Amino acid sequence: MEEIHEYKLASDLVITYSNRKPQLRLPSQRRRFKVDSKVMCVVSAFTGNPEETLPRLEKTISKNTIQAIVNRLIDVGVLIPANEQKQSKASEIVREWTEWGESTWFAHLESRDAKYRSADELGEEFMKSSEPPPPTYKCNCEKSNITLPKPSTLSNMTLSDALTLRRSYRNFLPESIKLHELSDLLYYTGGILFTNSTRFFGQVAKKVAPSPGGRHATELYPVINNCEGLERGIYHYCQKHHALHLLSKEDDVKSFLNEALYGQDYFLDASVTIFYTSVIDRLKWKYKGGRIYRLMHYETTHYAQNFLLTGTAHKLGVFMTGAFKESLVESKLGIDGVHEVPMYVTGAGQKDEIGPYARAGIELNENLPTDFKIVLPKALSSTDEQKILG
Numbered sequence: 061m062e063e064i065h066e067y068k069l070a071s072d073l074v075i076t077y078s079n080r081k082p083q084l085r086l087p088s089q090r091r092r093f094k095v096d097s098k099v100m101c102v103v104s105a106f107t108g109n110p111e112e113t114l115p116r117l118e119k120t121i122s123k124n125t126i127q128a129i130v131n132r133l134i135d136v137g138v139l140i141p142a143n144e145q146k147q148s149k150a151s152e153i154v155r156e157w158t159e160w161g162e163s164t165w166f167a168h169l170e171s172r173d174a175k176y177r178s179a180d181e182l183g184e185e186f187m188k189s190s191e192p193p194p195p196t197y198k199c200n201c202e203k204s205n206i207t208l209p210k211p212s213t214l215s216n217m218t219l220s221d222a223l224t225l226r227r228s229y230r231n232f233l234p235e236s237i238k239l240h241e242l243s244d245l246l247y248y249t250g251g252i253l254f255t256n257s258t259r260f261f262g263q264v265a266k267k268v269a270p271s272p273g274g275r276h277a278t279e280l281y282p283v284i285n286n287c288e289g290l291e292r293g294i295y296h297y298c299q300k301h302h303a304l305h306l307l308s309k310e311d312d313v314k315s316f317l318n319e320a321l322y323g324q325d326y327f328l329d330a331s332v333t334i335f336y337t338s339v340i341d342r343l344k345w346k347y348k349g350g351r352i353y354r355l356m357h358y359e360t361t362h363y364a365q366n367f368l369l370t371g372t373a374h375k376l377g378v379f380m381t382g383a384f385k386e387s388l389v390e391s392k393l394g395i396d397g398v399h400e401v402p403m404y405v406t407g408a409g410q411k412d413e414i415g416p417y418a419r420a421g422i423e424l425n426e427n428l429p430t431d432f433k434i435v436l437p438k439a440l441s442s443t444d445e446q447k448i449l450g
Contacts, residue, residue: 064110064130067139069103071151072169074162084138087169088150090350093136102129106139170350182346183260193262194341196276197252199298200305206290207303208243211251217373224432226368229377230326232409236286237331241374245332245408246297249367250280261346265299269362272355277342278363279400281335281393285313285328286409294392307394316392321405322383330379330409334367335389336360339400360403367406377411380404 074085076092082100084093095103098121105113117126133139140148147155150169157165217225252265264274271277280297282304284290293309294316310316314328321327338356347355364380371378384405390397422436 064114066142067106067110067130067134068142069106070138070140071148071154072165073138074166075100075103086137087166087350088148088172089137090170091136093138098125099129099133102126102133103138167350167353171352171354174349174351179260186260186346191345193345194339196265196274196342197299198279198296198339199300200296201298201301201303204305205298205301205303206295206306207301208246209240211244211247211302212240214244214248214370214373217375219369220429221433222369222372224428225435226372226378227435228379229409229411230379231412232327232329232331232377233412234286234329235331235410236288237374237376237409239287239289241376241408242282242284242287242290242332243302244374245334245367245370246280246282247302248370249334249363250278250297250299251302252299267299269359269366271359271362272343273346275342275346276359277338277340277356278359278403279337279339280363281307281337283310283313283317283333283335284331285317285333286331296393308392316388320385320388320392321381322385324381324383327379327381327407330377330407332409333405333407335384335393335402336363336404336406337393337395337400338403341399356401356403364404364406367408371408374408375411376408378406378408380406 070086070088072086072088074087076083076085078094082095084095084099084103085091101117101121102114105117114126130139153165153169157168248268250269251267253267255263255265257263258274261273265276266274267276269278276299280299282295282297284292284295286292290304291306291309292311292313294307294313295304296307297304313333317328317333318325327333338360340352340356343352343355368378368380382404384402386397386402389402393402395401424434428434
């Protein structure tokens with residue numbers, strides 16, 4: 061084992077345990093290897109100086125066995141040349157993303173360059189499968205059903221105006237929005253346009269927002285603070301019937317929101333705050349592997365952008381945030397955080413003033429369309445609040 065110093069552990073090597081048995085995982089290759097205690101001892105030796113630690117192992121493991129394990133670790137890429145001239149993409153990502161934590165680069169590498177198969181290739185498997193697809197919506201209408209008005213056509217604003225006028229607001233009046241505005245917000249975010257049968261994948265729903273494979277894993281939970289005709293509380297939106305189900309009446313939703321949103325109190329006067337969740341089994345039924353974690357986020361943000369544009373079309377202030385306390389949200393929404401997980405938050409309400417406001421350093425882009433419209437939200441009044449936002 062004279063050349064043992066020429067090798068080191070792969071930078072993206074992760075050790076996990078399944079049923080108390082260790083696995084070596086290389087997310088950049090999407091490979092995992094079940095190993096025994098002898099292999100683990102050899103791997104551990106490479107965390108220090110292998111020229112010193114490996115000979116000590118010979119007291120319990122034969123030299124030939126150690127050499128065979130080393131050779132195998134080299135073959136599968138767990139051990140790589142210590143003096144590699146050009147750093148691999150995986151090594152570069154691990155180094156550059158260190159500050160974000162191991163979970164970030166692990167998920168990225170595990171889901172990178174996923175191998176997709178066409179519907180025709182997958183079709184045979186799904187046709188033979190005895191497991192029916194999970195429903196693409198949750199419905200509690202048998203328990204309670206608050207029917208919403210039919211959506212409007214949003215003809216009061218052009219798409220161009222909605223896109224250029226969309227700003228993130230942090231100042232809201234403690235005034236209500238109209239029920240038909242809430243109806244539009246929910247329908248154009250997550251409401252069903254139509255359904256159709258497919259050759260392999262059963263009945264699928266089509267919405268304004270796209271979804272990976274038409275699985276529509278996203279559910280909407282409006283927290284109503286101030287909307288005409290509705291009690292304050294936490295609701296679930298039934299996308300099938302375009303209706304609301306009251307999960308819990310809350311005399312003061314602001315205390316929950318303040319805690320759930322980590323004290324972002326500039327959102328508390330918004331009329332409605334939407335919590336987005338993803339129902340994992342809907343995606344798992346069709347998609348396998350680490351790429352599914354990306355698909356969840358892709359879909360959620362498609363939905364959220366529709367919410368923001370619909371709110372802008374109604375001249376409401378809109379916001380979004382990824383800073384929320386998952387465990388509290390799970391408890392309040394009655395979801396388990398395993399099969400259904402919180403993903404994102406948006407909200408809308410009455411803007412406390414209409415701009416435009418003068419701000420130092422504003423420089424309009426030369427590529428703006430002719431006759432464009434732009435509005436700048438009122439700046440936060442508190443210097444401390446502005447510091448929070450950077």
